[in-house]
Amino acid sequence: MTGETLITGVIGSDTHIVGNRILSMALEKAGFSVIALGALTPADDFIKAAIETDADAILVSSLYGQGELDCQGFRDLCIEAGLNEILLYVGGNLVVGKHPWPGVERRFLDMGFDRAFPPATRTDDVVEALTRDFEARRGRAGKAEP
Amino acid sequence: MSTSYALLVDFGSTYTKLRAVDLEVCRIVASAQAPSTVDSDISTGLALGLRRLEEQFGTLPNFKHRLASSSAAGGLRMIAAGLVRDLTTEAARRAALGAGAKLTETFSHRLIADDVRRIVDSAPDIILLAGGTDGGNSDVILENARALAMSDIGCPVILAGNRVARDEAQDILTTQGKTVVATENVMPEMNVLNIEPAREAIRSVFLDHIVRAKGIDRVQGMLDEVLMPTPAAVLSGGRLLAEGYRGKDGFGDLVLVDVGGATTDVHSIAHGAPTRDGVIVQGLPEPYDKRTVEGDLGLRHNVATIVEQCGAEAIAHSAGSTVQEVGRVLTAFQENAERVPTTASERAVDDALASAAVTSAAARHAGSIETIYTANGAASVQRGKDLSEIGVLVGTGGVFVHSRNPAGILRAALASSTRPDSLLPRNPTLLLDQAYLLYACGLLSTKAPEAALELGLRSLTHLNNESTHGHNPAA
Numbered sequence: 328m329t330g331e332t333l334i335t336g337v338i339g340s341d342t343h344i345v346g347n348r349i350l351s352m353a354l355e356k357a358g359f360s361v362i363a364l365g366a367l368t369p370a371d372d373f374i375k376a377a378i379e380t381d382a383d384a385i386l387v388s389s390l391y392g393q394g395e396l397d398c399q400g401f402r403d404l405c406i407e408a409g410l411n412e413i414l415l416y417v418g419g420n421l422v423v424g425k426h427p428w429p430g431v432e433r434r435f436l437d438m439g440f441d442r443a444f445p446p447a448t449r450t451d452d453v454v455e456a457l458t459r460d461f462e463a464r465r466g467r468a469g470k471a472e473p
Numbered sequence: 474m475s476t477s478y479a480l481l482v483d484f485g486s487t488y489t490k491l492r493a494v495d496l497e498v499c500r501i502v503a504s505a506q507a508p509s510t511v512d513s514d515i516s517t518g519l520a521l522g523l524r525r526l527e528e529q530f531g532t533l534p535n536f537k538h539r540l541a542s543s544s545a546a547g548g549l550r551m552i553a554a555g556l557v558r559d560l561t562t563e564a565a566r567r568a569a570l571g572a573g574a575k576l577t578e579t580f581s582h583r584l585i586a587d588d589v590r591r592i593v594d595s596a597p598d599i600i601l602l603a604g605g606t607d608g609g610n611s612d613v614i615l616e617n618a619r620a621l622a623m624s625d626i627g628c629p630v631i632l633a634g635n636r637v638a639r640d641e642a643q644d645i646l647t648t649q650g651k652t653v654v655a656t657e658n659v660m661p662e663m664n665v666l667n668i669e670p671a672r673e674a675i676r677s678v679f680l681d682h683i684v685r686a687k688g689i690d691r692v693q694g695m696l697d698e699v700l701m702p703t704p705a706a707v708l709s710g711g712r713l714l715a716e717g718y719r720g721k722d723g724f725g726d727l728v729l730v731d732v733g734g735a736t737t738d739v740h741s742i743a744h745g746a747p748t749r750d751g752v753i754v755q756g757l758p759e760p761y762d763k764r765t766v767e768g769d770l771g772l773r774h775n776v777a778t779i780v781e782q783c784g785a786e787a788i789a790h791s792a793g794s795t796v797q798e799v800g801r802v803l804t805a806f807q808e809n810a811e812r813v814p815t816t817a818s819e820r821a822v823d824d825a826l827a828s829a830a831v832t833s834a835a836a837r838h839a840g841s842i843e844t845i846y847t848a849n850g851a852a853s854v855q856r857g858k859d860l861s862e863i864g865v866l867v868g869t870g871g872v873f874v875h876s877r878n879p880a881g882i883l884r885a886a887l888a889s890s891t892r893p894d895s896l897l898p899r900n901p902t903l904l905l906d907q908a909y910l911l912y913a914c915g916l917l918s919t920k921a922p923e924a925a926l927e928l929g930l931r932s933l934t935h936l937n938n939e940s941t942h943g944h945n946p947a948a
Contacts, residue, residue: 332608332609340845340846340847340848340852341847341848342753342847342849342852360608362662362663364663364664366753367753367755367845367852367854375557375559375560376560376663376664378556378557378560378610379556379557379560379561379604379605379606379609379610379660379663380605380606380608380609380610380663381605381608381609381610381611382609391847391848391849392848393848
């Protein structure tokens with residue numbers, strides 16, 4: 328584990344903090360450096376925190392069904408702020424009503440997220456995905472793992 | 474047995490004020506003032522002030538403490554630079570203001586050539602350079618250090634950013650002959666405020682460099698020490714009065730409003746935690762002793778912006794006067810910054826302007842509460858300090874002393890139904906710093922805190938029983 332810095336938080340007017348907290352604890356336990364912004368976090372605040380802390384990834388949670396609205400333009404905000412390479416994940420109850428997951432996932436990937444996670448994702452799966460993605464990036468950058 | 478006295482001096486931009494305090498009865502026994510003479514030799518004005526003090530004593534006593542604060546020669550002029558405006562830049566701003574500085578400008582992200590030129594042109598006394606949490610972004614602070622290193626700035630630079638970048642940033646600056654003081658990060662972790670070390674560094678640079686650079690050290694021999702910038706002395710005085718000392722209770726949480734010719738300062742000594750249930754606090758944590766400065770709200774130099782903000786009609790209405798009369802008085806105030814209102818009409822306008830300045834400054838200082846509607850009901854989000862339950866509100870500054878209705882001006886800082894989102898004090902005891910002694914309390918608190926506390930507790934005047942209604946211009 329190389330201790331990458333991750334930003335976590337629940338986006339928008341969403342107070343559901345429990346899942347996000349469990350995820351943050353699991354990520355920390357897995358050796359990441361986690362900056363947990365908690366519930367009711369505006370999109371801007373994720374970006375600002377990522378700049379100051381030189382973060383490697385932002386993990387956005389949304390559980391109240393407004394995720395699609397709140398996450399609109401998130402990648403663009405990152406690019407505007409100079410965070411060109413940052414890894415973006417999103418997860419939770421991303422849309423209202425019953426929709427097949429592949430379609431929902433597609434919508435968020437099209438918005439510029441690197442990965443989207445459905446409800447009831449296990450924390451181990453997130454850790455594994457992060458590890459794989461960071462390794463791939465290191466490979467791309469030609470940097471050998473110490 | 475001989476009484477012991479303390480001499481407490483404030484070198485203001487216009488006047489040098491002197492207060493002699495009897496340390497046994499903890500009262501001011503003599504006061505004097507003389508024009509500040511910082512442009513020629515600051516000791517000339519002090520000598521004149523001392524002669525005026527001597528006239529009241531017969532012979533000047535041997536003062537046990539002779540301490541001074543200064544806001545002369547433009548005050549402590551600082552530039553603060555950080556990375557993200559709401560994060561490290563804001564933390565740096567708060568550190569500078571809390572140390573009593575006058576912030577001439579703040580910068581975020583990378584300094585471009587034009588920024589550096591502006592910094593050089595404004596010739597600050599200190600530059601506070603922050604940016605990045607510990608282990609976070611280091612590129613920007615290093616690049617900014619490089620830009621400043623290659624510039625013509627002559628003032629000391631305080632480094633209070635990402636600690637991982639500290640050594641390199643210090644090298645970059647010292648190699649180019651700049652004076653550098655490195656201290657802890659103002660924001661070591663995301664949303665963790667750590668401004669005390671930076672404040673301390675500012676204070677030590679003030680003592681080691683600024684006092685000499687401004688020629689204030691000429692008073693050596695006449696005084697023991699010029700300890701701090703005046704706003705820092707007022708803030709220390711407020712803090713002592715709030716906290717008390719060694720078993721002697723203070724007032725508890727308090728807010729202090731200082732209305733001046735160029736700015737309106739608000740200080741709060743309170744944690745400002747939510748007073749209602751179920752409130753979620755957002756944003757950067759607030760410093761316990763917080764000072765905000767409204768550079769656009771001054772009763773003489775910036776009086777035009779006060780009128781711009783609330784409208785000449787509103788001022789005229791509040792003064793029971795006409796727009797024409799307000800315009801006339803305004804011109805008179807702007808032409809002479811030292812002008813004290815002489816007629817009933819001038820007093821009414823001055824009071825109305827002061828109330829407007831206090832209203833805005835207090836609202837900007839206090840936190841706010843907002844109701845947001847979530848999928849599972851309404852939630853309240855607080856940003857900034859909740860000052861609604863604080864027990865004491867203190868007014869200081871010339872306008873409170875000259876006004877016939879200081880309570881009315883001070884009440885402008887209270888919560889009102891016209892701004893329900895603002896967490897302003899609701900029902901505090903109103904106190905007036907009639908003798909202008911808060912700076913003196915702050916200075917004395919460094920040497921004789923018990924006496925300083927007594928002095929403050931005994932000397933502030935209660936205002937609550939005074940009339941609260943508006944002015945009668947004909948009075």
